[in-house]
Amino acid sequence: MKRPDKDSAAGARKMTRRALILGGAQAGFMGLLALRMRYMQVEEADKFRLLAEENRINIRLIPPARGEIFDRNGAPIAVNNPAYRISLTREDAGDVEEVLRRLTSLIKLTDEELERAQTELKRTQPFFPVTVADQVAWSDVTQIAVNAPALPGVTPEVGLTRTYPQGSDFAHVVGYVGPVSDYDLSKMEAPDQLLLIPRFQIGKVGVEAKLEEELRGKAGARRVEVNHVGREMRELDRREGQQGENLQLTIDANLQTYVQGRLDGESAAAVVMDVTNGDILAIGSAPSFDPNLFVRGISVSDYRALTENKYRPLAAKSVQGIYPPGSTFKMVVGLAGLDAGIIGPEDTFYCRGHLEVSGRRFHCWKGSGHGSMNLEGSLRESCDIYYYELAMQLGIEKISAMAQKLGLGDRIDLPMSAVAQGLAPTKAWKREARGEDWMIGDTVNSAIGQGFVLASPLQLTVMTARIAAGRAVQPRLIKKINGIEQPIADAPSLGLNENHLRQIRKGMFSVSNNRKGTAYGSRIIAEQYRMAGKTGTSQVRNITAKERAAGVRSNADLPWERRDHALFVNFAPYENPKVAVAVVIEHGGGGSAVAAPVARDITLQALFQGEPPLDAYPQKDRPRVQEMQKKLREYRPAAGTDAKSRA
Structure with missing residues (x-):
């Protein structure tokens, strides 16, 4: 049957709408595609050019x-x-x-x-x-x-x-x-x-x-x-x-410059430490070098001059150098004797100038002997025989344990290069390191800081600070990082009898302030700043029986490298310790004559935080000190140039 015209017209209209919708959608899609292509080819051309095979982003x-x-x-x-x-x-x-x-x-x-x-x-x-x-x-x-x-x-x-x-x-x-x-x-x-x-x-x-x-x-x-x-x-x-x-370091630049100037002309090291918190206030080694030369690229000739210098300017002697501590070690032995109950403050040993041990003669520095010596007198006059006798009763193990308690024989955690550990020897150490048994003579040698005992100037400063404070003070070099204060290490009690520590301090005070003391000539006159110290002289050569019979040659008559090391340690003020100081002068000779005056001057500079008055020094020293201060005033303003040219 034939569909009515009305239905045919409606169907045609529907087909037209669908065609228009589909055609419009297709046209819109093509338009969007064209716009996208234009955007990629024109707007984003630079980006895709960079991504091309011949270019890349680095x-x-x-x-x-x-x-x-x-x-x-x-x-x-x-x-x-x-x-x-x-x-x-x-x-x-x-x-x-x-x-x-x-x-x-x-x-x-x-x-x-x-x-x-x-x-x-x-x-x-x-x-x-x-x-x-x-x-x-x-x-x-x-x-x-x-x-x-x-x-x-x-x-x-x-x-x-x-x-x-x-x-x-x-x-x-x-x-x-x-x-x-x-x-x-x-x-x-x-x-x-x-x-x-x-x-x-x-x-x-x-x-x-x-x-x-x-x-x-x-x-x-x-x-x-x-x-x-x-x-x-x-x-x-x-x-x-x-x-x-x-x-920000704990070091005081003015004090550091003074220390370097005071050590100038020597092969030496000095350390100044705050007894109350462990801050390192100065830590010097001489001779030194100009670090700016290395930044620019040091010349071969300049580098050769540094490496061939017998005074070793590249070495940080304050932490890298290890030396026999000599008589500065006697505080360790004395404190160990008190702690073990072997001696009391008034117990004595008799010094006749030498002691026979296993067929070998060990000498005191004073050939004629000191006579009867108690603890204070033995420190004051640095009698060797007293410590030979005491060490043989103590044994090396107790001496070594006390040394380690005072900071010797332990590597100190300080951000400097090649910090030395030193050595507080024991029987086990010698057996392992040398393949030999410990001998009684080794103990006798150790009693006066010779033989196998070794310590750095930094360790000697820590030892002195711990004796002064009675606490396990730890050195600190970094004060702040980005303005944030760095923690101060805990300093617990050493666990030692305070009366024993007081006796050692008393002996050290006599060293510097008693007329018989080995450092009396380098005392501090100002009563509120008086120091307690200990001299040390460590031998670097053996003195033969033949030489003793003929007369021991003085350091002045020996080549520089065969002379004794001069040492001095101290803390001050005696009544209220604030700073501890250690000075080591390589091949300087006697500690009392050479190292003690340097340590005294550095101590006063640290306490006064600047140039001390002349009346703080003994009368006989004032002209020399006045001249020295004048030279150091000329040294200090030239900071930033090589120390040798400033001297």
Whole structure:
């Protein structure tokens, strides 16, 4: 049956609507596709060009500014200063040899700098800039700028360089930085990518090395476009790095400079420590060196002069040097005897100048003998026989235990390089280290700080501070990190009878203040600052029976390296101890004549926090002290230059 016209018209209208809807949808989709294609081809063209096969995005690190170091009062010790450097890009230079020749005619370049630059240019990509000269003067930069057309590829740049404004005074404490070497990288399991940046500098020794991670900071980053050969096309964005943490040391820069000046001319070390909290106020070694030379790249001749110097200026003797403590060890033996109940303060031993032990004669420094000696007298006059007798009754194990309780024979945790452990020997140690049994003669030698006993100046200072305080005071070198005070280590009681400690302190007081005392000539006159101390002289050679019979040769008649070491330890004031001091002068001779005056002067400087009045010194010393103070005043203002030129 034929469909009505009305139904046919309705069906046609439906088909038209569907066609229009489908056609519109198709047209809209095509429009969106066209817009998307236009957006990708026009708007996003740069992005996709970067992603093309011949280009890529690289992340390049930005070295952070290194943390700076200050003394306890905020005086700068290690800082970052703007510095100019000259770089050369081989690709832009063309004839590199000719450009370097022209550059050398304008600014002074050493043969070492030229050789190093040429080596780096050969092994570096041609489009990477290589530093030719570092820390050049502004006048050199202007010369290069004026002659820029004749120096293709040469670019003056500004950056930061490490500077040590105190010069040699802090060289052994803070150390120095230098470029990362293959040896440095070989010691690290997963080195920071920062360390792979050419000429990036890290701490080599001292605090700079021990607190490297804190001082280094966090790297920033640049996102750059590079082509297929690695040439940088442009910088896309950058994120600056995080500066390293600033450190504040416990050291007083003025006192440190005084110590270095007072030790000048000697091969020596001195340490000053706050008895109340363990803060290291000064820690010097002489002779010293200028750490700025290492930052710039020390010359072969300068380095040879340091390494061939018999006084070893590169060694931090205050912590690395270990010496027989000599008679400064007698406090350890005396305290061990009191603690074990073997002696009382008034018990005596008789000194006739020598003692026979197992067929061997052990001598006292006073050939005629001291006669009957009690504890105070034995310390005051440094009688050796008293301690020979006492040590044989005590035995080495009790002596060693007391030494370790007072800080000897233990490596002290201080952020300096190669901190020595020293040695408080025992029978087991000798059996293991030497393959020999302990002998009674070993004990006798140990009684006066000879034989196997070894201690650093830092350890002797800790020993003295513990005797003064009666507590296990721990030395501290870092006062603040980024302004945050660092904790002071607990200092529990030593567990020793206070009366016993008082007897040892009394004997030390007599050393400096009794007319018979070995350091009476170096006493402090000002009553409220009087010190208690102990002299020490440690032998570095054996004195034969033949020499004794003919007369022992004086140190002045011996070559320098065969003379005795001179030592002195003390704390002050006696009634209310604030500072402990130890001084060791290598091959200086007698401790009373050589080390004691130095320690006395340093102690007064620490107590007065500046130049002490002349009436604090004995009358006979005042003219010499006045002249010395004048010279040291000339020494101090020149901080930042080499100590030798300041002397």
